[in-house]
Amino acid sequence: MTFQGPDRRLGHDRYCAEILAQTDQLRADLAGADLSVTVPTCPDWSLADLARHVGGAHRWAETIVRTRATAFVPPDEVPGTPGPGDADPAALDAWLAEGAALLTETLRAAGPDTLVWTWTPAGTAGFWARRMTHETLVHRADGALAAGREFAVDPEVAADAVDEWLEILGGPAGPVISPRLSGLRAAAGGSIHLHATDAAPETAAEWTIALDGEGFAWSRSHEKATVALRGPMADLLRVFFRRLPADSDRVEVLGDAEVLAVWMENVSFG
Numbered sequence: 001m002t003f004q005g006p007d008r009r010l011g012h013d014r015y016c017a018e019i020l021a022q023t024d025q026l027r028a029d030l031a032g033a034d035l036s037v038t039v040p041t042c043p044d045w046s047l048a049d050l051a052r053h054v055g056g057a058h059r060w061a062e063t064i065v066r067t068r069a070t071a072f073v074p075p076d077e078v079p080g081t082p083g084p085g086d087a088d089p090a091a092l093d094a095w096l097a098e099g100a101a102l103l104t105e106t107l108r109a110a111g112p113d114t115l116v117w118t119w120t121p122a123g124t125a126g127f128w129a130r131r132m133t134h135e136t137l138v139h140r141a142d143g144a145l146a147a148g149r150e151f152a153v154d155p156e157v158a159a160d161a162v163d164e165w166l167e168i169l170g171g172p173a174g175p176v177i178s179p180r181l182s183g184l185r186a187a188a189g190g191s192i193h194l195h196a197t198d199a200a201p202e203t204a205a206e207w208t209i210a211l212d213g214e215g216f217a218w219s220r221s222h223e224k225a226t227v228a229l230r231g232p233m234a235d236l237l238r239v240f241f242r243r244l245p246a247d248s249d250r251v252e253v254l255g256d257a258e259v260l261a262v263w264m265e266n267v268s269f270g
Contacts, residue, residue, distance in 0.1 A: 010160050012112035015129035016104045018157060019058070022136040023100035026054065026143050027093055033147035035086050041142045041243045048086040050146070051096055054139050056081040058099035061128040066106045069117045103132060120173045134161040138269075141243045155199035155233035162194070162207060162240055166218050169267060174215075181215060183266035188213035190259035193225035194240065196233035205233055209263070227255035241269045 010018070035048040042050060056075060063069070063078045075081060080099070084091040110116075112126030120127060137153065138161065144151040168174060175181055188211055196205035208223045209216050229239060231251030238244035239251055246253055246260055253260060 009130065009163075010133075010157070012107070012126055012129055015126075015133045016107050018133040019104050019107075019129070019136060020100055022133065022140055023054070023058075023096060026051070026136065026140040027096055029140065029143045029147045029149045030089075030093065035089060035092070037146055039142050039146040041145060042139075046086070047143060047146050048092060050139060050143055051092055052081075052083045054136055055083050055096045055099040057135055058103040058132060061132050062099070062103040062106045065103075065110050065114070065116050065125045065128055068114065071117055072119075073117070100136075119176075120168060120171055130160075130164055133157070134164055137161055138237075138241050138243070141238055141241070145243065151234055151238070153234050153237065155196060155203050155205055158233045158237040159196070159199065159203055159205045161237060163220075165241070165269065166207070166209070170216065170218065178266075178268035180266040180268070184211050184216060184262060185213055186266075187211045187226075187259045187262035190227070190256065190262070191223075191225040192260055192263055193223060193228040194236060195222070195228060195230045196236050197230055198232045203233075205236075211259070211263070225255065227253065227257060227259045229253055229260060 030047060030051060033047055036046050039045045039047060039050050045053065059080050060073065060075045060078050064073050083095045107125055107129045110125040112124060112129065114125040115123055116125055116128070118124070118127045137157065141151050169178055190211050192209040194207040199205035204220050206220060206222050207218060208221045208225055209218045229236065229246065229251060235244060235248070235250040239246050239248070242264060244250065246257070246264065
């Protein structure tokens with residue numbers, strides 16, 4: 001599984017700022033919402049469960065970076081989790097804000113190159129800054145849907161989320177987090193073009209994914225493909241992470257939709 005093209009990560013300071021910004025937007029979406037409602041895209045969770053998942057992930061990553069962990073840290077050993085219950089929305093909101101602030105402070109103090117345990121070969125605090133940015137972003141999409149709010153995102157941030165997940169899927173951790181990747185053989189020889197229609201040219205929000213029988217290769221490029229998925233970057237992000245169906249009228253599918261379906265059925269998403 002290969003990638004062609006230059007690295008365009010947002011930078012450590014930007015990721016730290018985005019963790020706070022994405023958490024603040026999630027909190028705004030949850031404010032006044034019924035926290036007991038089921039999250040349609042995470043049907044095992046209520047909105048309160050979603051908030052606790054995000055806040056727990058922040059505290060888990062913060063503990064790993066702060067302690068310079070060299071091995072997996074069981075999440076249930078992390079202080080401050082699983083957070084307050086559903087009965088006091090204000091306490092849950094404050095806990096969510098506190099976790100994001102603690103994580104950001106620790107990441108900024110550590111810098112991107114500090115060596116810590118990660119579940120990919122990255123092995124640095126910078127991995128956690130990027131991962132927690134997009135973990136929060138994607139679950140913000142979940143929360144907005146469940147709370148009946150509009151979902152918007154900076155195309156640059158959303159494009160980096162797609163980049164990050166393709167990198168993870170194409171790396172050594174890919175078969176672990178997405179054990180059905182071998183199922184992509186069903187569409188071997190096919191290709192997928194993702195095209196954000198509202199991003200500035202410098203964002204380069206286009207990707208080509210080629211299914212080669214062994215897995216996939218990807219590039220940021222504008223190429224003719226077996227199937228194309230086109231739409232605004234926020235909606236493209238949601239389809240990519242299976243938060244919006246590909247047959248939604250918010251996006252357009254051109255070509256062999258079965259190739260896209262094989263990809264969606266066999267790839268696990270954040």
